[in-house]
Amino acid sequence: MLSQLQTLVREVDGRYATDTELMFLQNYLQTVRLRFSAYQKIQKAETEIIQQVKKKLKTADPQLLRRGKVDLSAKWQRDTMRGLRYCAHALLVADEEGLEESFLLWFQSIMRSFKAQYSCDVTYKVMQDVVGQYLTPQEAELFCPILAKARLLLGQ
Amino acid sequence: MTAMIGLLPSESETRRLDVISVGEFFGEINWFGKPLSETDDFDSPDVPYETVGHFFATFPWHGPALNSAPASWDIAEDDESVPVETDTLTLEDLSALF
Amino acid sequence: MDIPSAHSHRLRQQYPQRHNHYKFSDFFQFNTSEGTISDWNGSRNILTSEDFIIGLLEGLEEEVGAASAAVMYSIGLEWGKQDSLFFDQWFEREYKVSPQQANLMFLLETWWWPFTAQGWGRWEIDMADRTQGFMFINLFDSAVARTLGDVGKPVCYLYAGLYAGFFTEMVRKQLSCIEIQCYSMGETYCKFLLGARERIDAAAFWLNEGATASDIEKRLRSGDSV
Numbered sequence: 001m002l003s004q005l006q007t008l009v010r011e012v013d014g015r016y017a018t019d020t021e022l023m024f025l026q027n028y029l030q031t032v033r034l035r036f037s038a039y040q041k042i043q044k045a046e047t048e049i050i051q052q053v054k055k056k057l058k059t060a061d062p063q064l065l066r067r068g069k070v071d072l073s074a075k076w077q078r079d080t081m082r083g084l085r086y087c088a089h090a091l092l093v094a095d096e097e098g099l100e101e102s103f104l105l106w107f108q109s110i111m112r113s114f115k116a117q118y119s120c121d122v123t124y125k126v127m128q129d130v131v132g133q134y135l136t137p138q139e140a141e142l143f144c145p146i147l148a149k150a151r152l153l154l155g156q
Numbered sequence: 157m158t159a160m161i162g163l164l165p166s167e168s169e170t171r172r173l174d175v176i177s178v179g180e181f182f183g184e185i186n187w188f189g190k191p192l193s194e195t196d197d198f199d200s201p202d203v204p205y206e207t208v209g210h211f212f213a214t215f216p217w218h219g220p221a222l223n224s225a226p227a228s229w230d231i232a233e234d235d236e237s238v239p240v241e242t243d244t245l246t247l248e249d250l251s252a253l254f
Numbered sequence: 255m256d257i258p259s260a261h262s263h264r265l266r267q268q269y270p271q272r273h274n275h276y277k278f279s280d281f282f283q284f285n286t287s288e289g290t291i292s293d294w295n296g297s298r299n300i301l302t303s304e305d306f307i308i309g310l311l312e313g314l315e316e317e318v319g320a321a322s323a324a325v326m327y328s329i330g331l332e333w334g335k336q337d338s339l340f341f342d343q344w345f346e347r348e349y350k351v352s353p354q355q356a357n358l359m360f361l362l363e364t365w366w367w368p369f370t371a372q373g374w375g376r377w378e379i380d381m382a383d384r385t386q387g388f389m390f391i392n393l394f395d396s397a398v399a400r401t402l403g404d405v406g407k408p409v410c411y412l413y414a415g416l417y418a419g420f421f422t423e424m425v426r427k428q429l430s431c432i433e434i435q436c437y438s439m440g441e442t443y444c445k446f447l448l449g450a451r452e453r454i455d456a457a458a459f460w461l462n463e464g465a466t467a468s469d470i471e472k473r474l475r476s477g478d479s480v
Contacts, residue, residue, distance in 0.1 A: 019177050098277075106274040106367065113359035245358040245381070251425035253384045254450050 001028040001094035028094050031142060038139035039092045042084070045134045050080055052130045057122060064119050080123055083107070083154075087146045096149055104153045111154050121155030124148070266294050273348065281371040295344040295368065304401040311402070311409070323411045330415020337416070338423035341365050353424070365420070373397055374413075388449035388474055391417055391431075396444045399437035408436035410444050417448055430454035435467035447474075 004024045008017060042049070054073065057064050065073045083103075090099035111120050128144045128151075135143060263283050265275065275281055275294050282299060283292050291299045314322035345353055345364060353361055362379055370376050375395040383389060396410050410433045418431035432454050435445035445467050447457050456478075457470050465473070 102277045102280065103274050106276050109363040109367070110360060113357060113363050246356070247354050247358060247361065247424055250358055250384065251427055254387055254425055254427045254429060 003097045042088045124151030276371040307401045326411035327415040330412040331419040334416040334419020338420045391446040393444040408433040409438045
């Protein structure tokens with residue numbers, strides 16, 4: 001929505017927008033309540049969500065957040081918190097494109113540098129399951145595709 | 157057009173509504189605040205608020221309510237440079253190869 | 255080149271830890287009152303169109319003919335060298351660690367991001383053959399190649415020089431670089447070979463003989479020399 005709004009502002013220059021051009025706003029408004037409530041729930045449960053994801057990752061594969069003797073959990077936690085917040089923001093303003101441009105594409109290159117694609121893939125897969133415990137099905141339906149996009153880009 | 161009462165349109169319903177005008181849409185979400193019928197079931201979480209303004213008023217826009225640490229861009233100790241592990245290449249390693 | 259000063263970038267001043275700052279509206283700052291554009295790292299920028307690239311290349315060809323490739327390479331070489339000095343400063347400022355101590359891939363990706371933000375294209379480094387003393391750089395959306403289109407010959411001499419200049423400074427060894435595959439020859443991306451001079455001269459020779467990029471890769475991997 002946000003990126004589309006910027007485009008709209010540029011394109012209408014000096015005239016009124018047509019109904020077709022405003023359709024994206026309409027779509028946004030139809031889901032905005034879900035977005036707001038999901039956003040607040042994620043914000044409130046952030047710590048728990050991340051702890052649960054970490055727990056599940058470590059249970060499934062104790063070596064996933066380790067590189068030899070080095071424990072990368074703290075870094076994983078910071079990165080995952082940031083990722084979750086950016087995804088939540090994208091949910092709020094319905095802007096997946098902005099999420100890619102401002103975060104995911106850059107972070108993808110960083111994760112590749114550290115060969116962390118696999119842990120990202122698993123992280124965002126598990127996160128989709130975990131957030132389902134905190135959101136209604138309709139809210140999850142809006143948020144999980146965003147997490148899936150993060151998983152796709154960061155897990156490559 | 158009467159205000160739409162009941163569930164917010166789902167994704168599939170939204171597609172069917174694509175042909176309505178913006179004016180009709182705002183009527184549907186009760187933007188202008190027509191009073192809802194007394195027989196409505198207000199216990200259902202899907203019942204729309206009386207007005208959009210009412211909906212937004214339920215948010216702590218100006219209050220500290222849900223504010224934990226501000227979700228700022230600065231996540232403390234943001235450190236991209238992980239300590240160099242033994243199997244990681246550095247410039248020196250690269251140089252030695254040429 | 256301007257002495258880098260990141261003090262004037264407002265977003266950077268506000269969020270100095272925001273390492274993901276390469277979105278167009280974040281990376282560049284438009285100083286309307288002065289009529290200048292600065293970037294996150296404090297460098298001055300100008301916006302140009304494809305006409306600039308065409309003008310530069312065609313103008314050179316008119317002046318020096320076939321030597322224009324060598325001139326573009328030399329320009330790139332100097333650019334890469336200067337940029338490595340600039341990079342040394344801003345990398346350390348950004349991440350509080352010297353380039354020598356950083357994870358190599360992370361260092362290189364970080365170097366290239368401003369170029370991506372500026373429209374020079376995205377890249378991919380292939381270090382699989384580094385133990386044999388060479389590496390490949392794949393470039394997607396070369397500004398030069400896309401501008402010129404399919405002209406049947408490699409055109410990214412500026413990039414080849416840039417990589418040679420930069421990597422030479424960073425590894426403190428004389429390296430050369432040659433483009434072995436180009437968008438302007440109908441390929442989907444451009445491929446560069448980086449290595450010591452003799453290696454690159456050998457590849458240039460094979461290219462002249464009509465070798466393809468994969469021929470060259472095979473020969474290098476099997477240890478062929480001139």
